Amino acid sequence: MAHGHRIAQAARPDAAVGSSDSPRPWLPRASGSAILAAFAGRLRTKSEAMIQSKLPNVGTTIFTTMSQLAAQTGAINLSQGFPDFDGPQALREAVGRHVMAGHNQYAPMTGLPALREQVAQKIARSYGRRVDMDAEVTVTPGATEAIFCAVQALVRPGDEVIVFDPCYDSYEPSVELAGGRCVHVPLALPDFAIDWQRLSDAIGPRTRLIILNSPHNPSGALISRAELDQLAALIREREIYLISDEVYEHLVFDGVVHASVLAHEELYARAFVVSSFGKTYHVTGWKTGYVVAPPALSAELRKVHQFVTFCGITPLQWALADYMSAHPEHVDELPAFYQAKRDLFCDLLKGSRFTFTRSPGTYFQLADYSAIRDDLSDVEMSLWLTREHGVATIPVSVFYQTPPKDLRLVRFCFAKREETLRQAAERLCRV
Numbered sequence: 001m002a003h004g005h006r007i008a009q010a011a012r013p014d015a016a017v018g019s020s021d022s023p024r025p026w027l028p029r030a031s032g033s034a035i036l037a038a039f040a041g042r043l044r045t046k047s048e049a050m051i052q053s054k055l056p057n058v059g060t061t062i063f064t065t066m067s068q069l070a071a072q073t074g075a076i077n078l079s080q081g082f083p084d085f086d087g088p089q090a091l092r093e094a095v096g097r098h099v100m101a102g103h104n105q106y107a108p109m110t111g112l113p114a115l116r117e118q119v120a121q122k123i124a125r126s127y128g129r130r131v132d133m134d135a136e137v138t139v140t141p142g143a144t145e146a147i148f149c150a151v152q153a154l155v156r157p158g159d160e161v162i163v164f165d166p167c168y169d170s171y172e173p174s175v176e177l178a179g180g181r182c183v184h185v186p187l188a189l190p191d192f193a194i195d196w197q198r199l200s201d202a203i204g205p206r207t208r209l210i211i212l213n214s215p216h217n218p219s220g221a222l223i224s225r226a227e228l229d230q231l232a233a234l235i236r237e238r239e240i241y242l243i244s245d246e247v248y249e250h251l252v253f254d255g256v257v258h259a260s261v262l263a264h265e266e267l268y269a270r271a272f273v274v275s276s277f278g279k280t281y282h283v284t285g286w287k288t289g290y291v292v293a294p295p296a297l298s299a300e301l302r303k304v305h306q307f308v309t310f311c312g313i314t315p316l317q318w319a320l321a322d323y324m325s326a327h328p329e330h331v332d333e334l335p336a337f338y339q340a341k342r343d344l345f346c347d348l349l350k351g352s353r354f355t356f357t358r359s360p361g362t363y364f365q366l367a368d369y370s371a372i373r374d375d376l377s378d379v380e381m382s383l384w385l386t387r388e389h390g391v392a393t394i395p396v397s398v399f400y401q402t403p404p405k406d407l408r409l410v411r412f413c414f415a416k417r418e419e420t421l422r423q424a425a426e427r428l429c430r431v
Contacts, residue, residue, distance in 0.1 A: 111139025215361030
């Protein structure tokens with residue numbers, strides 16, 4: 001994974017961007033830490049001579065890096081994708097209630113029946129599909145684990161997996177650990193749309209899997225129903241499967257309806273559809289998600305899942321089931337909730353030198369900084385904004401295998417309280 005090397009380099013304040021050092025986690029600058037780091041380095045050198053890494057290009061992720069830098073510098077953290085506000089009070093109270101009620105032992109491997117039932121009901125309401133909660137819905141400790149298990153269930157040594165750049169950074173390590181190889185197809189700028197000719201050219205006899213992500217991280221771009229139809233026609237005569245990463249499914253704005261693979265009969269027959277309770281209910285630290293797939297695919301995924309984590313956290317599942325049952329309207333209110341935050345942030349940035357198009361989905365907003373520091377790469381710009389102007393962001397290039405040469409985009413997370421967004425925007429408008 002080419003971008004893993006760049007991330008690790010950017011993580012160290014004393015490392016020049018583009019240096020050839022091997023990836024190292026970032027340690028604070030202090031005499032005691034320096035001594036420990038030097039000793040740890042000697043230990044790593046010896047161990048690395050003995051161990052041939054299965055992920056040699058993976059270092060500390062940019063998300064960890066920027067959140068650490070924000071904490072060290074006191075910057076406002078608009079980098080990593082998590083809210084700075086709590087989930088619903090009734091949901092949080094339900095966790096304590098179930099812990100005290102003794103719901104603290106292993107949940108069923110596939111997830112609590114009550115929660116799987118609520119997922120099935122939500123899918124029926126949102127997408128008109130009736131799924132079998134027992135045979136098609138699996139609760140996992142986070143969407144990342146669901147994606148990992150789906151990849152391991154499908155990908156064989158030598159298989160190729162198509163991903164669309166810029167793409168989330170967990171996809172490629174999962175494929176590499178399965179013995180596969182990612183084929184990167186860049187999305188067409190400036191709208192981050194699928195380039196259908198490039199996709200067609202990328203499909204070959206070894207293509208086993210295509211990973212979709214809509215709403216898209218980091219751009220917020222959306223796949224339409226017409227595009228899903230076009231994809232179905234393209235792979236109809238081939239044994240190609242799909243993972244549809246839809247963790248931001250309810251964060252779609254301006255009256256647009258999310259085009260889910262769950263609502264596409266032909267594509268769902270060959271798909272794993274992944275979603276996230278953490279994103280939907282503002283509780284990302286709960287690391288709880290789910291995957292929906294036809295019975296045969298679900299059976300294969302569960303073979304892997306049972307030996308990765310076996311099951312999710314029991315009282316969290318009980319609490320989610322209770323809240324979903326009592327408040328089905330929550331998902332219907334999410335678009336307006338987050339669109340208001342997007343609009344506030346974008347309105348506040350009108351007085352800045354950043355240029356942008358309002359994000360159509362997710363809780364991320366891209367911004368072009370060419371008018372401010374065209375001499376800086378986006379990694380350098382992100383570090384400069386954090387250290388010098390007190391706002392942490394994410395460089396978009398780290399989501400690419402080969403980023404466009406003139407890319408000058410950073411990603412802000414607007415899943416924040418109003419006062420946080422106002423403070424951040426005030427600082428950005430002074431840049």
